[in-house]
Amino acid sequence: MKYKRLGLIVAFCFVSWLVLALVIFSDNLSKKIDVETRKGSLLKYIQELELQISQQEETYKLLVEKLKKLTPRPENVVPAMELKRILDYEPRTSSLAIRKDVLQEKSVILPVLVFSCNRPDIRRSLDGLLKYRPEAKKFPIIVSQDCAHGATAKVIRSYSDASQVTYIQQPDQSEPIVPPGEAKFKGYFKIARHYLFGLKQIFRTFNYTAVIIVEDDLDVAPDFFSYFASTYQLLKNDPTLWCVSAWNDNGKATLVDMQQGSQLLYRSDFFPGLGWMITKELWDELEPKWPKSYWDDWMRRPEQRKDRACIRPEISRTRTFGKIGVSNGMFFDKHLKYIKLNEMPVDFSTQNLSHMVQTAYDADYFRHVYSLPVVSASDVRTNTNLPFDGPLRITYHTKDTFKNAAKLLGLMDDFKSGVPRTGYHGIVSVFLNGRRVYLAPHSNWKGYDLTWS
Ligand SMILES: *[C@@H]1O[C@H](CO)[C@@H](O)[C@H](O)[C@H]1NC(C)=O
Ligand SMILES: *[C@@H]1O[C@H](CO)[C@@H](O)[C@H](O)[C@H]1NC(C)=O
Numbered sequence: 237m238k239y240k241r242l243g244l245i246v247a248f249c250f251v252s253w254l255v256l257a258l259v260i261f262s263d264n265l266s267k268k269i270d271v272e273t274r275k276g277s278l279l280k281y282i283q284e285l286e287l288q289i290s291q292q293e294e295t296y297k298l299l300v301e302k303l304k305k306l307t308p309r310p311e312n313v314v315p316a317m318e319l320k321r322i323l324d325y326e327p328r329t330s331s332l333a334i335r336k337d338v339l340q341e342k343s344v345i346l347p348v349l350v351f352s353c354n355r356p357d358i359r360r361s362l363d364g365l366l367k368y369r370p371e372a373k374k375f376p377i378i379v380s381q382d383c384a385h386g387a388t389a390k391v392i393r394s395y396s397d398a399s400q401v402t403y404i405q406q407p408d409q410s411e412p413i414v415p416p417g418e419a420k421f422k423g424y425f426k427i428a429r430h431y432l433f434g435l436k437q438i439f440r441t442f443n444y445t446a447v448i449i450v451e452d453d454l455d456v457a458p459d460f461f462s463y464f465a466s467t468y469q470l471l472k473n474d475p476t477l478w479c480v481s482a483w484n485d486n487g488k489a490t491l492v493d494m495q496q497g498s499q500l501l502y503r504s505d506f507f508p509g510l511g512w513m514i515t516k517e518l519w520d521e522l523e524p525k526w527p528k529s530y531w532d533d534w535m536r537r538p539e540q541r542k543d544r545a546c547i548r549p550e551i552s553r554t555r556t557f558g559k560i561g562v563s564n565g566m567f568f569d570k571h572l573k574y575i576k577l578n579e580m581p582v583d584f585s586t587q588n589l590s591h592m593v594q595t596a597y598d599a600d601y602f603r604h605v606y607s608l609p610v611v612s613a614s615d616v617r618t619n620t621n622l623p624f625d626g627p628l629r630i631t632y633h634t635k636d637t638f639k640n641a642a643k644l645l646g647l648m649d650d651f652k653s654g655v656p657r658t659g660y661h662g663i664v665s666v667f668l669n670g671r672r673v674y675l676a677p678h679s680n681w682k683g684y685d686l687t688w689s
Contacts (some may be wrong), residue, residue, distance in 0.1 A: 277355045282443040284634055304362035346464055346513070347376045348448045349434055350401075351427075352392065354385035361556065362395055365450075368458050375461055378442070380434035382406040382426060388452075388661045406433045412528070424529040432526045439519045446471075448513045453558025455483070456511065459581040464513050466584035467501075467547050467592075471515060476542035476594040477503075480510030482553035485657035486647045486666055487575040492551050493667040498580040499587060500550035502665060503597055505534050505684070506655045507546055511554035538686070545660065547592060549665075551578040571648070598661075605629060605663055613641035619669050627672035635688040641675055654684035 348365060352358050362377070369375050379392050379401050389405075396403035412425035437446045448464050450456070457463075460482060467480040478672050483494065485508055493500065509532050527534040534540060555577040559568045591597060608629040615621045616630060632638040638656060640651035647666055648657040662677035662684070 290347065294646055300372050310511060344446065344468060345376065346448055347372055347378055347438060347442065347444050347469060349429060349438055350377060350379045350450050350452060351434060352379055352381045352388060352452040353383040353426075353430075354388050355452045356385075356387045356391045357558070358388060359391050360402065361450065361452050361456075362392075364454075364456045365460075366400055368393075368456060369458055370461055374465070375448075377401040378404060378434075378438065380404045380406065380430065380437065381431075382409075382430040384409055391682075404434070404437055405436060408431050408433065414529075418529075421529065425471055425606045428527055428529045428531040431531055432523070434521065435519055439516050439523075444516070446513060446515045448511070450511050451556075451557050451558075454511055455555045455557055455577060457553040457578040457581070459578065459584065460511070462582065463549065463553050464586045466587065466589060468513065470547060470589055470592050474593050476544055478514065478541070478548060479507065479546040480513040481508040481546050481548045483508040484548055484550060484552045484575070484663070485552075488646070489551040489574070489645060491645075491666045491668065492576065493577075493672075494576065495550065497550035497667065498578055499582050501589070501592055501596070502548055502550065502658070503545040503601075503660050504548045504658050505541070505543075505594065505661070506546055506652065506657050506659050507532065507541065508548050510552075510556065510657070512546070533652055536655065538653060538662065541653070545594075548658065549578070551576060552576055601663075602661070606679055608674065613644045613675075616668060616673055617644045625671060627674070628640065629674045629676050630677055631676060633678050635685070638675065638688075643674075645673070647675070651688045654686045654688045 262580065270502055350358070350361060350365070356377070359621075362379070365377055369377070377400065379395070381389060381403070384405070392401065392403050392531060394615050395401040407428075408429065412422060412429060414422050414425055418425075435449075463478060463482060469482050471477050481504075481682060485506065486492070522535075522540065552575050555570070555575055556572050559573075591600070604627075606629070608627050609623050610631050611622055611628045613630050616628065622628065630641050632641055635651070639649045642656070642664075645666065645668060647664065650657065656662070656675075662681050664675040665677070666673055
């Protein structure tokens, strides 16, 4: 993006120069025309001009080459001197806005907010984060603890004493007011209240511009930080995105491309959670209406999502090890524990992510998916009657045909606010028996049906 922008400036300057040259040229031309034509040297004059123009063009070409060579560095840092040289080398236009933008994006601080309650095992999460964190200054870790659980507090304090994390505590330990009939869901009310507290601290007290949110039972992949640092640019620049998540709800080893999928990213209409990033702008929007409970399903409702998507990876960058939590352990045993953590780290700072921007992504993705051969879910499952190789599409028309296909193939078959897990415009992408398979709605699909659940 950045190079493109600088390239555009250079191109703009060149064009301005041309226009100016033409103005001067025509000016001089009218004065000189009598004399020059008589002398028969008008041709020479034009040739001289041409030479000048091509020399100028050479200069700009060289500059563009130089810019292209400046590939992004590890940790997203363009050395200050180099950056200054590029920025100073702007012949005419002063583009303060762009300078500021470049500098801000490079230096943005992405705090990691860890929500904690009564799990001393938070040690495992913190050790993972600290192990893979490339830079303490760029990724400060803030642990917010609810529940005032002594053993857990002791563990967190050992990290804050060593200045490895900042420790904050939810002061409100009162019993939440729970509507009749929801007493057994009290935990969810506490969690929503804790999220409100923690995020307010991040954005109002610490005044950060974005946050990465995790819980105390997550392992992170080695490229967790690289993933968020690089996708931050996308999140900030594409208004049709509202979050980046490290999680693939269908991220089991049998459903993802473990060999080649590490770099693969998707857009998703389903808010995945489990290691996710938002900006302060989004928090400004959500805070005034933050719910009393079930915050994640609340986020997934159309009033909050407003048709915006999250970025999610093919292979998860987080994994949960917490069997005991507010949601029951069954879900962990049946599903969560099979989600694979990425094992082949990607340096996302060297990846060109511009194809993830909606305008580029949608056209390509839909054209691709809807050009594929259509097969049945049962044939995919048994691996029979299929084209020799290449990606395939399974079509669904109703909630039940979706659920049946999902069950046959072993994917999550539930919906939240009508959206299937990982779905993008209804399309769910998985990797089965060595090939890509898209579970896609019929081609004149008109949008999610809120009654599908
Ligand atoms: C927070 O940061 C913004 C700029 O990002 C600044 O205008 C504002 O004054 C800051 N607020 C506090 C409380 O520091
Ligand atoms: C990134 O990819 C896009 C096409 O998806 C291309 O137009 C652009 O020039 C590339 N940018 C860089 C810096 O290579």
